[in-house]
Every structure is written in structure tokens, then in C-alpha cells.
Amino acid sequence: MRPDDRELDDEIRSHLEIATQERVDRGEDPQSARLAALKELGYIGAVRDSVHRVWYSRWYDALMSLLQEMRIGLRSLLRTRGLAITVVVTLALGIGANAAIFSVVRNVLLRPLVNRDADRLIYIRQTAQGIGTENFLFSMPEIGDLKSRATAISAFGDFSTVEFTLIGFGGGPRVVTAGVVNGTFFDVMGLRPALGRLINTGDDGPNAAPVAVLTHRFWTAVLHADPSVVGQVIRLGPGNATVVGVLEPSVPYPAETQIIANVVTSPHHLGATMQHQRWHRMTELFGRLAPGATLEGARAELKAIHASVVRAHPESYAAGARVGLDVRTLGDQLASPARTILLLLLAAAAVIFVIACSNVANLILGRSVRRESELAVRAALGASRGALRRTLLAESLVLCAAGAVLGVALARPLVAVIARYASRFSVRALEATLDSSVLWLGAGLALAAAVLLAYVPRLPSSGRSNALSPAVGGIRITPGTNRRLKIFAITQIACSFLLLVGAGMLVATLNVMSTANTGYDMRQVLAVDVPPPASGAAGEATENFFQEATRRIGALPGVDGVASGMVVPWRDRFDFKMQFGFEGYQPAAGEENPTCMTRPISPRFFAVLGVPIVAGRDFTDLDRSDAELVAIVSQSVAQRLFPNGEAVNRHLWFDSRSGLPSEKRRIVGIVADVDDENVVQVPTTTVYLPWQQLGEPSRLFVRAAGDPYSLVPAVTRTLRDISADQAIERPTTLEDVRTQVLTPQRLNAFVFSAFGGIALLIAVVGVAGVLAFSVAARTREFGIRLAVGCEPRQLRSLVLGQGVVIATAGILAGAFGGIVLGWVASRVFDVRMPGVLPIGGAAALLVAAAILASLLPAVRASRVDVLEALRSE
């Protein structure tokens, strides 16, 4: 439909023919007739352009000419394939890393939850900053106080995590992480069933039928989405429960929850301790904002109620613990652990992008200097500066578009990797997928890079006549270009330095954590979870079970000792800190009784785990419930409370406010300090009690003569022999527990090291490129130097020196930037300044890399052929 330019030309030509013919018909001679017709017509180009404009807009023309330029650019880039590939891959790395991390960030921090009206769904959190606990959980009496007095919350849902042994679904006994909830929980959460029904208020109370709901992930991953599970009766902990439904796919909170059951399934929840003890905190609390209430309003009201509750019950809130309350939306609660790490990742990706861009800028700059004569010829032929810029823009667009396409393709597998990594901090990351927003991001980044790159090279200025000098193909380098090249190289080094220092910090931390002396024998001890049996037996049955297990496993070949306890170091958390009174110790005025961790253990626990007994004796089988009450304290307790070393045979007792029996217990031994909460020991005060006198064991420790894992089948068989219903989980050596616990740190260190490595690689290419370029440009100068008797060695060190200068300048710039960044970030985050080792290490690595990068150009400089060099102009 639209006439193209050729048709317009045809029409104008035919107009000319007709007009001329008419004049000839009137008797003019053909020559002057044609001239007159031409004169009448005016400037043909102008006529054609004004007709052209009727059909085509200015934007269309601009786009078309850009496409044309891009076709030319593509052809010219195909001639310099190596450069094009380097640029595209570098950009792809930068764009891919950014796109992948951005989509994970988007999922975790920005995407709405599936919960109905998720912005009205809040998470209420009790904190105890005085003892370093961000989430102190709630006890039932505390929840009752909040429920009865809050007006800004229309409904509360409570959730407490318990481990149940589950028998059913056609498998053996296994331990599941379950939540025990009240009837309003699901309504508050705003979730619907995928199958069957959820738990509602009809399931509340001690007389309801026991029911359970499966989380979607458990149902799909473990039960292969079998729809017949609804209606099945399973054994859950001490009793049976009917599966009534499956929860819709949603972000589980807490993350590991597999089954959610009503209160009646857990006798503990119906017991007096749970119902009436204000200190018995194991429940998480959710709420729905009442209509008209705001988050701030609810926070203020709940804080006020909480403060008055604390005032009314001073015995349950130690002043030093600074118990407080905070309210945030569930979305924030889910995302907050991942926020810092994701923002760090995003920053690292941005740094990579800057490095990639400056490296590409260097390559492009080098290329544009080589083609300066081409640009000069075009300028001389009348191409405007705008047209030349457009040519450069077209070329960089081709490069960046290719980089973006490759980058987005690269982002797809990267998202999966990063999501798995980030899921350690927030479950929401697991749902991260690449979406169209990433395409926009990739396109945006590519466009930004393209524009940046198009403005990097200098255009030939009209004032410089020597641009058209006969040295076609020769390289001329101006001081300005050289300066730009160096600035880009320095930027790369500076950014790499930042990343490497960051990675170094993480590696150093990891190293400290994974080699610190824990005080335990890490290699020879097998820890096995033996949760309370599904039969619900307690008390004497448990005691018999563990005694029998200890005896039988102890008799197995290759076993050097067996003990039991409640906590596998670092993996299990049991941070009830109890207040103790000590005979012969008087708290100073206004000071509280000291708090200690309480650990029920069996005899030989210290021997099996390799913790030395410093004074006194170990527990024995005679320290039973009907014998004298005894305790063993850790060395720091003994030293702090009894500085003169007379701790043994003194007495201690639970503070009467703790709710535990406060009879006196005689200290019979002192053991070395071990910290089962932190892999790097912090000073801990621990009181050990024989479990026959308090508590119940649920963990077995087996000391092996050889490979601990070779004992696993025999141990499992023995335990099953004693009780067929017994779940036996996670047999691991302490060394491997530590490795598992440190996985997030290891991943952090790995990811940032990978970023640092990429940055280093790009920076080495960058420095090498700049030096190679500057050497090539100074070929003549080097030739003259050699000709007048300069040693090749001197030229080599000259170039090497340049490399070192660039690296040093980059390191200084990076350090300065790092200090500024750290200062800015410290207003938002808790910033840790790196130690000497990471800084020194990163600097040394970069200088070494710079020297390595300048070796090849240096050698080339010293091998300049004098005659060739002097003849080259």
C-alpha cells in the first residue's frame, strides 16, 4: 500500500518527462525544455522527501536507518569475531547475573503472598533482646491476655511446632514436623484447602476428634499427591488422627511444617503446663487486622497491652531479658531473614555489571581507535557527528542485544541455583522463576550499556587534520584515549577489589567457624535422633528403653561407649535458660540470679563426646530419681560463682519462679566448657543434670572405634528390636553436623568467591587489553629506545610497572569506595569492616593478577623489531 522511495522517484521522473514533452510540443527545443521543466520542479530531493513524509513518520525513518546501521554494524563485527565474542560473553555474564538475582529478589521481597488480604495478615513476635532472642515465642497465658484485650486484631491464630512420630500412609515410623493450631488459625492465615477441608473452630477443645491437614509440599513430595489420603486414619504421636484435607500451595511458616493438627492430638497442649505456665513459650502468634485498624495502630495497642502484662507478672519476665513485642506483616516476617543477603547479592551483581561494562568499554574504545581513520573519512565526506554517533550506537546495540539474549538464556539455570541458595534464608525463594520482568530488565541493562558504549569513543574532530594521515591501519593513540582506557581498567580493579575483599571476609569467617576447636570429639561420635516413641509411652518405659538401648548397643563390636541426651550440638536448639540459686553465692543488690542452660544427660555422656571432666566425678547409673539429687556444672559456672575453686559439693537449685522443682542439688563434678549452640564457642554457663532426675532423653550418642557410619545398620537394628515403633533419624557425626550447620556460610563464601573470581577474570582481561593496546601504540617509541641502546629488560619492567600502577590505583580507589560504601551502608545495616587478611589478600591477588596480565604485553614491548618499528611511519 505504502509507495516506496523508488515509486516516488518514478512518479517525479514521469512528471518531468510529461512537462518536458509538453514544452517540446509547444515548440521549445528539447534541451531548454528539459532545463525549464527541471527549474519548475525545484529540488527533486525536497519534493520526494515531502511526499515521503506523508507516508512515513520521522520515528519510522530513524528506526529504519538505525536498523540499516545495525546491519552494517553486524557485518563489520563479524569481521572482528574474537572481539565481538569477548564483548558479548562479558556482557552476558553481567546481564545474566543481574537478571537471575533480580528475579529471586522480586520473588522473595516483592511478590504478594497467596494468603487472602495478605497485607492485613500480621505476625506477632515476642522478643527478649536482653538474652539475644529475636523470637521468644508466646505462652498460652500470654496469648490469652492479648486475645482478651486487643481490639485492633479481629482474630488470632496460634501455631506451635512439635515433632510427632507418624505411622501411616503405608510407611514405617517417621518423624514429621507438625504444627498444632487452634480453630481460627487457617481463617486468620486466609488459606483454602486444595482437597477436603481445613481445621476450623469445631476442632477446638479437648473433646474434639483428632484431625490433621497435610501441607501441599508434604503431600506432593512425600505422598506423590495421592488424593486418597483424605479420610485416612494415621498414627500421629500418642494417638490416631484422621486426615481431613490438604492445604493449598502456599508459603509454609514455619518452613519445615509437614502436617498441621488440632490441639487434641497433642496431650502436651491440653496439659496444665501448656495451659497455665506463663514461662512455657512455644507458640507463634498470627493475627488479622480488624476492619479499619492499621498495622501501626495494632502495633501500638499490642505493645501497650504487652507492657502492662509484663508489669503485672514480674516473676515471668526477668528484667535483664528485656522482653518486648513487635508486629509486622507476615510477608515481612518471611522475607526479612533473606533481605540482607539478597540485597548484598544484588549489589554484587551490580558491581559485576559495572566491571563488565567498563571492560567492554575498553574493548570498544580500543576498536574505535583502530577505526579512527574510517570515521575520519566518513566525517570528511560530510557525515555529521550525529550520524557517526548513530553508527557507533548501532554497533553497540548489536553487541548489547546479543549479550542480553545470551544473558537471559544464562539467567534461567542461574535462577534455579540462586533460588536453592536463597531458600536457606527464605522459603519464598523456592518459588522463584524467570518471568517476563527479567526480559525487560535485560533489555534495559543492554540499552543502558549500548548508550554508554556509544558515547565512549571520541569522534574525529574537524580540527584534527592529521586524522586522515596516510598511516591507514596504523594505531594512533591520543593521551585522552589512553587516559580513558586506564580509567576503565582502574574501575575494574576497584570493583574487583571490593568483591574480593567481601569474598575474603566470608571465606575467613567460614574458615574460623569450620576449624574452631569445639571441645567435642568431632570424628568418632555418631549422634542419632531417637524421638519419644509413637506409643506415647513416657516415664519408666522411656527409661527402660534407653537403658536397654545403651546396654545392647554398648555390647556391639566396634562401639566404645554409648550415652544419651536431649541435644545434638548445633543442630537441635533448646535454649531455655533457667535461673539458678547457688549455695554460697549471693547476688549483688539489684542483680538477678545467674541464668544457665540446662542439659539432661546420661552417665558417660562426657566420655563419649570427649569432653574432659575437670574435677569431681561423672554421673553414674546410681544417680536415679530416688537417689540424692546431683548436678555437674561447666567450668565457667564454677569459675564465675566460686572463684576460689570450691564448687564441688556445693548445692544449687532452680529459681522458684522457673516452675521447675527447686530442691537443692549437689554439684558432683566440673567439666570443660562446650557450646552446643554456636560452632565458635562463646562463653556459656551450663548445668548438667542426670536425666533420670529431670527431663527425658531423645538423642543417642555412640562412640565408635572405627568409622562411625559403619555402625548405623547395627544400631538401627538393635533399636528396632527393642521397640518396633521407634523412629530412628539422622545418624550423623558431629563433624558432619557442623558441616551441615555451616552450609549457609559455605554457600555465601562460595557465591561471593565466584563473583570475585568472575570479576578478577574480567579485570585481568581488561588490564591486559589496556597494556597490549598501549604497547602497540608505542611500538615506534620502543623501537627508538631500543635503537639508542635501551635494554629490553628495562622496557619489560616499564610495562610491568604500568600494570602495577593501574592495579595500585584501582586498589586505592576500591578501598576509598569501600569506606564510603561502608559508611553509607552502616546507616541501614549492621556493617562489619573486613580484617587485615582479606584486604591484604585481595590486594596481593590483584597486584599478582595485574603483573600476570602485563607479562605478555611486556614481552612484546621488549621484542619490538627496531627496523620494523622505525619504518612503520
Place this chain on the structure above:
Amino acid sequence: MGKPPSDPRLDLLQGTLDMLVLRTLQWGPQHGHGIGQAIRRQSDELLKVETGSLYPALHRLVKRGWLKSEWGVSESNQKAKFYRLTAAGKAQLIREQDRWSQLVHAIGRIMNPAPASED
């Protein structure tokens, strides 16, 4: 624009060229040069249409669907692009003609008020 004051030819009023082209084509298809010549002849050489205005106008009218163009052969046996009115173009010509006579009438009343038209 830059026309010597002695030139007796008149500048076309804005927007009237389209109407003149449509009117000229009322008598049958014609090529661009022929249309220009016809306007000039019929205005007693007073109106001269610049080629640089005529051709954009023709293409504008084609784009609006008032004209159709096709290649043909002129009476002097030369290849030429002929324009003819479409049905929509004929309707448009009638509209323009009405508008034009209203305009002439209105301007005429301002320039030559009737002596005692008010009372």
C-alpha cells in the same frame, strides 16, 4: 513566501489545494502534471501550484482514501501515474464545496457589509 511583489499570481489559501485537486478530478482521472496545469488554466493563470505542494497533497488524499492512483499512459503516450476520485472522495468534495461557499459568504459579509442590513 519569498515571492517578488510584482508576481501577479496568488498564494493558495491554507487547505484549499485539496479541494481544488478533488474538483479537478471530478471530470476524470488525471496525472499530477495534468492536475497542476488544469488548476492553472482554469484560474486564468492566477493560481500556480508548486510541485513540492501538489505531490504531497495528492499522496495525502490517497492516504485518506479520497483518491486512487494507478499507472497508465498519457495522451502523448508517456508513462504516468493517474489519480481518480473514489466514492469517499466525491462525498468529501461536496462537503468541501459547502464549507467553501459558507466561508466565502461569511468573509464577503465582513469585507463588503450590506449598507442597511441591520434594521
